[in-house]
Amino acid sequence: MKAKQWVLKKQFQGNPKSSDVGIKEISLPNLKDGEVMIECLAISVDPYQRLFVKNAKPGDVMYGEQVAKVIESKNADYPVGAHVTTFAGWTTHAVVPGDKLVKVPEYPPDVPIGLALGLLGMTGLTAYYGLLKVGELKEGETVYVNAAAGAVGTVVGQLAKLKGCKVIGSAGSDDKVKYLKTELGFDEAFNYKTIPDMPTFEQTLKRLAPKGIDVFFENVGGLAFRAVLDQMNVDGRVALCGAISSYNSTDKFTPSIPSIGEPMTMKGLRITGFTGWAYSAKDKNNDGLKEMIKWVQEDKLKYPGHNFKGFENCFKAFLSLFTGDNIGKVLVTI
Known part of the structure; x- marks a missing residue:
């Protein structure tokens, strides 16, 4: 062969x-x-x-x-x-x-x-474990996810809505923003490419999340990371899934995330890096997968x-x- x-x-x-x-x-x-x-x-x-x-x-x-x-x-x-x-x-x-x-x-x-x-593989399970296990999501909380129109981000937003939360997402085009809101049920979404600077980014988050952010599902990294932390509530959780903005960088010593010590200590934030593989290995009964399959059968999850x-x-x-x-x-x- x-x-x-x-x-x-x-x-x-x-x-x-x-x-x-x-x-x-x-x-x-x-x-x-x-x-x-x-x-x-x-x-x-x-x-x-x-x-x-x-x-x-x-x-x-x-x-x-x-x-x-x-x-x-x-x-x-x-x-x-x-x-x-x-x-x-x-x-x-x-x-x-x-x-x-x-x-x-x-x-x-x-x-x-x-x-x-x-959706029923590591992509969907990364969203599941990151949001529900790492992020310890609770009903009524506010979730922000970047790269929201990506493979993991689209699942994160839908799961958060299933759990009774407010969901805010950012994506890189107006068409993606429209899709997130009209097709996937995001409460708010914005095109980050139309935002000229970090102060405007912060103002956007304040406007869309006036009560603050409880769980931040991070896929991108970069300067906006600090801006999000400044809008998070006390005891907020960050599920650090990826940092795609730096993957093609040739200098690993050039920081892609600015100083984060102040909001972390003053608000008691918890930032946890994770992989879906690690959490899936701990899920001996495949409870996460079973629940995801159930939601698909009930037509509660879309898979763009x-x-x-x-x-x-x-x-x-x-x-x-x-x-x-x-x-x-x-x-x-x-």
């Missing part, structure tokens, strides 16, 4: 370029006991993959999760035809040991299998996204994450 793979040619310097990566074809080995051969159905592209490249070397397969179908098996737990998720990277086929696979549960007939990489069709478009899809062209989850369907 032949497989096509996207591999790193050289380390990204600043913004990723097409010359940094390439596609190669390999022959897969025969299966050993406990292994399966998978055929990719869809690949997830996510901002965090930019961070993994920093530790990769030329020739490495681009890191990422995919949902796949088992096409050959020497593992009784994963028979031919089973659907699985695995971090096999950007590859059309792969040989994977059983302990690196997660079986996709049976979805209702009208739920697409790609949700295993989005953009599909790039064709394996050859993986890198194009990846670049779209940093230009703000999409709403919701970005997938490549094979």
